[in-house]
Amino acid sequence: MLQNIPGYQPGTYVIDGSHSNVTFSVRHMMVAKVRGEIEGLEGTIVLGENPEQSSITATIDPSTINTKNADRDTHLRSNDFFAIEENPEWTFASTGARVEGDDLYIDGDLQLRGVSKPVSLLVEFGGIGPDTWGGTRAGASARTRIKRSDFGISWNVAIETGGVMLSDDVDVEIEISAVKQVPAAV
Numbered sequence: 001m002l003q004n005i006p007g008y009q010p011g012t013y014v015i016d017g018s019h020s021n022v023t024f025s026v027r028h029m030m031v032a033k034v035r036g037e038i039e040g041l042e043g044t045i046v047l048g049e050n051p052e053q054s055s056i057t058a059t060i061d062p063s064t065i066n067t068k069n070a071d072r073d074t075h076l077r078s079n080d081f082f083a084i085e086e087n088p089e090w091t092f093a094s095t096g097a098r099v100e101g102d103d104l105y106i107d108g109d110l111q112l113r114g115v116s117k118p119v120s121l122l123v124e125f126g127g128i129g130p131d132t133w134g135g136t137r138a139g140a141s142a143r144t145r146i147k148r149s150d151f152g153i154s155w156n157v158a159i160e161t162g163g164v165m166l167s168d169d170v171d172v173e174i175e176i177s178a179v180k181q182v183p184a185a186v
Contacts, residue, residue: 011180012180014181015042020178023174024173026169030167036067036073038062041060058091062087092109093109104123113153121144135180137177141173144172145170148169
């Protein structure tokens with residue numbers, strides 16, 4: 001699968017933050033999901049001659065969280081959740097790529113709230129091709145599920161009918177558009 005990517009072009013690609021995002025959802029009150037977006041995403045993707053030797057590093061700014069509710073966003077930035085004063089950025093660094101059947105996974109370490117844990121991203125590669133500004137662009141979608149408690153986020157409230165206000169599981173989806181960097185002329 002990795003060896004047969006149409007239009008594959010090794011090189012360094014920079015994530016285009018205006019065309020990329022991280023979204024999440026968490027079960028709320030045991031019956032519905034609350035969704036949000038984290039808008040501050042930066043990073044670099046290095047596609048190797050051998051695709052399996054490629055790497056990804058990314059930084060996420062949790063202060064840019066937006067759940068369409070200012071009070072909730074303020075609470076998420078607090079020590080109950082992300083403690084952004086002490087932890088102003090999250091990072092992801094890939095440790096490898098693997099194929100299982102028809103699925104492509106990027107494994108890596110996610111550092112969130114001062115805690116680093118391994119995660120696996122299920123990736124759907126969108127392709128590589130020319131963009132309208134004369135550059136080369138790569139695109140991909142990824143998703144994973146993490147547990148809040150793995151990262152030291154345990155705030156919750158019991159509800160009268162049983163259960164808790166927030167699930168421990170958080171579904172994360174990532175949309176990436178990255179622009180290939182042109183080597184400087186010598």
